[in-house]
Amino acid sequence: MIDTSPLSGLRLKLRAEEPLAPRTTWRIGGPARFFVEVEDLPALAGVLRWARAEGLPAIPLGKGSNVLVPDEGLDAVVFVLAGDLLAVRVEPPLVHAGGGASLMSLAVTARNAGLSGTEGLSGIPSSVGGAVRINAGAYGTEIFDVLEEATLVSRAGEARVVPASSIPHGYRWSALVEGDDVVASATLRLRPATREDADARLAEVREKRKKALPTEPNAGSVFKNPPGDHAGRLLEACGLKGLRVGGAEVSRRHANVVVNAGGATAADVRELMARMREAVRDRFGVELAAEVEDLARSVTNRTGARSVESL
Numbered sequence: 186m187i188d189t190s191p192l193s194g195l196r197l198k199l200r201a202e203e204p205l206a207p208r209t210t211w212r213i214g215g216p217a218r219f220f221v222e223v224e225d226l227p228a229l230a231g232v233l234r235w236a237r238a239e240g241l242p243a244i245p246l247g248k249g250s251n252v253l254v255p256d257e258g259l260d261a262v263v264f265v266l267a268g269d270l271l272a273v274r275v276e277p278p279l280v281h282a283g284g285g286a287s288l289m290s291l292a293v294t295a296r297n298a299g300l301s302g303t304e305g306l307s308g309i310p311s312s313v314g315g316a317v318r319i320n321a322g323a324y325g326t327e328i329f330d331v332l333e334e335a336t337l338v339s340r341a342g343e344a345r346v347v348p349a350s351s352i353p354h355g356y357r358w359s360a361l362v363e364g365d366d367v368v369a370s371a372t373l374r375l376r377p378a379t380r381e382d383a384d385a386r387l388a389e390v391r392e393k394r395k396k397a398l399p400t401e402p403n404a405g406s407v408f409k410n411p412p413g414d415h416a417g418r419l420l421e422a423c424g425l426k427g428l429r430v431g432g433a434e435v436s437r438r439h440a441n442v443v444v445n446a447g448g449a450t451a452a453d454v455r456e457l458m459a460r461m462r463e464a465v466r467d468r469f470g471v472e473l474a475a476e477v478e479d480l481a482r483s484v485t486n487r488t489g490a491r492s493v494e495s496l
């Protein structure tokens with residue numbers, strides 16, 4: 186029997202058996218045993234401590250744009266950052282953003298304050314926390330290029346502020362991927378710009394993305410680019426566009442994107458990705474690494490910590 190009394194008095198909303206598919210861009214997956222919207226730092230710390238005490242894995246969910254939720258759901262506490270943890274505040278040239286804020290709201294708030302530097306990231310359908318964790322990037326900007334510091338909360342519920350320069354990071358990776366800290370907020374250092382310049386850059390990014398990406402539900406690139414090449418080029422050369430398993434299909438627009446063409450399951454996506462990887466291995470001898478994360482592979486230890494492996 187799970188005791189939820191330690192959560193009383195905290196700024197949060199707790200629900201059981203919450204469907205997760207609508208909270209992912211793939212629109213795939215079963216329910217979370219517990220789902221919590223945490224609205225401030227004490228609530229976040231309290232939920233992490235509670236999950237740990239109950240021996241349940243605690244899984245942060247951002248905008249659900251890089252995850253595959255298993256069909257059977259997650260026997261875990263899945264939580265999103267809400268309330269105060271969605272706020273974006275400007276203190277030129279710094280911008281402080283809650284981990285749950287979207288990259289679009291970050292870019293627009295910065296633009297309104299005459300600051301530039303995040304326009305390239307604006308079209309990534311990501312939360313700030315999810316983006317920092319994986320060092321999300323697009324059109325020549327990675328979030329670590331502008332990250333000053335991050336507030337991290339450990340599974341024991343302890344918060345600390347860490348300078349970005351002390352967090353090892355690289356292409357679609359930061360050391361946070363290997364740990365289990367939650368990114369509660371981030372501070373970015375931007376540069377002054379006119380609204381016209383920022384608007385022009387935002388519009389340019391919007392146009393480029395509209396052309397490049399499919400309209401069906403998807404999770405962006407499913408594989409990372411191998412060194413010196415593009416996963417999309419290799420997959421396209423294998424003739425995989427349109428390959429289908431159940432409701433999952435290799436996008437006809439972009440060979441490194443798997444779309445939910447209707448009723449796709451997580452099992453369909455896994456099988457399709459295995460075939461894509463195999464085709465590239467056989468033809469080019471290149472081993473593709475997944476960029477999307479399969480939350481089924483979250484493993485628990487008694488403290489409720491988890492590690493997520495790629496597909």
Ligand SMILES: Cc1cc2nc3c(=O)[nH]c(=O)nc-3n(C[C@H](O)[C@H](O)[C@H](O)COP(=O)(O)OP(=O)(O)OC[C@H]3O[C@@H](n4cnc5c(N)ncnc54)[C@H](O)[C@@H]3O)c2cc1C
Nearest residue numbers: 247248249250251311312314315316321322323368404405
């Ligand atoms: C249409 C589309 C286009 C995309 N284009 C790009 C692109 O151009 N560049 C790019 O880099 N990515 C791109 N992506 C992938 C995706 O948007 C990024 O990986 C993004 O940073 C994931 O953030 P999220 O908030 O959606 O995280 P989620 O998908 O919700 O979670 C991803 C992982 O991060 C963890 N996590 C989430 N929030 C936190 C937190 N606050 N603290 C710690 N861990 C957390 C989760 O537990 C999970 O392990 C695209 C995706 C889509 C659907």
